[in-house]
Amino acid sequence: MKPRKLIIKAKEIEEMEGERKIHFLNPNADRIRKSLGDAVGLNNIGVHLVYVEPGKDSTEYHKHYHEEECIYVLSVEGNLVIEGEAFHFKKGDFVGFPANTAAHSLENTGSETLVFLVMGQRLEQDVADYPKKGKRLYRNNGEWDLVDLDNIIDPRSNN
Secondary structure, eight states: OOGGGGOOOHHHHHHSOOEEEEETTEEEEEEEEEEHHHHTTOSSEEEEEEEEOTTOBSSOSBEESSOOEEEEEEESEEEEEETTEEEEEETTOEEEEOTTSOOEEEEOOSSSOEEEEEEEEOOSEEEEEETTTTEEEEEETTEEEEEEGGGOOOTTSOO
16 A cells, blocks of 8 residues: 555645534434544544534434544533533543443533544444433444343343
């Protein structure tokens, strides 16, 4: 592979067309995403430059059981919610979520566009909970199954 294909210069990133994404469980999670990782051919790590307008969320509040994820804020500020507790999160702040640690989301509470990098694994299989929606997502080789948490039976229980 030519080294040039592994590099994206700042001007190219600026001119890159972003993809509008609305989370399937949260219509207020309306963001623009530029996939830097895809542009250089990364397969196992997602690296996205994300833009979230004031009053919008980055995603639905969620927790990954198998994938790791992290966020680095490039401009302005917002609220980072971890396990139900809100933290002021601003330019230069970083947070990492090792697999199976904490439910989280990021919301733009400021008056300007929130810009951040989000990076995470791209495993063939993952399980994610959406506690506020009472849902669990099973992802396996591109197939998604969304179930109600109330319908999950713990085989270890006597019920």
